[in-house]
Amino acid sequence: MRYMMILAALTLAACVDQPQSGAQIFAAECAGCHGADARGDGPYARGLETAPPDLTTITSRNGGEFPTNQVMSTIDGLQRDAHFSAAMPEFGAGDLGATVIVENDGLGTPVPTKLLLLTEYIELLQQ
Template sequence: MPNRTDGRAFFADNCTSCHGSSGQGDGVMSEGLSVPPTDLTTLSRANGGTFPATRALAYIWGDPKQSHLARVMPQFAGAMADDLVPVKLDGVYTPTPRALAGLLTYLESIQR
């Protein structure tokens, strides 16, 4: 099962340019964006103290009704669907791309 270290590696490779190495939205690309990147360390605080895993996964995966051009953040669907692991979301084990399962674990660990 993917863990925090796996998620941190995915984050470093795919997210830091906008969200910064700490996840606070201060990456090198953040200044040029029309919508500032979310501070990923405050997702739980903004959700009543509970990490919103299902909502975070849905946003990271990508909204099928919007192309990546309709939002600033790219979608991470596609080839990831070939490597799934069960992740408990809202009490239900849900097939989730391995890379994103690790990313969720990492994101939950950086909440403040």
């Protein structure tokens, strides 16, 4: 049900804004450090003090559940910890596109379209 609502919201947003796909956003914004295959081996990773994490193992590192809210907070820049690289930009400071409403536990939460697409793409990459 959740994904049907997300799909409907993205379809509506597409009519207004024509968002890119999650794969396109990842290739343009993330692959330089995280690598085209999201394993943390992008061409810019070599010069970083903190190596980018392997994004294909997020679910396995979290007990078999993909932590959607945590991933969105990390990308947005809301959640950073001591192990986090300062090289990661706070994407929430930029334009993440039109906002769509995502229903979670009966509550509607506004989420920028590009943030949602990117998070869903990263979830698809899980092993």
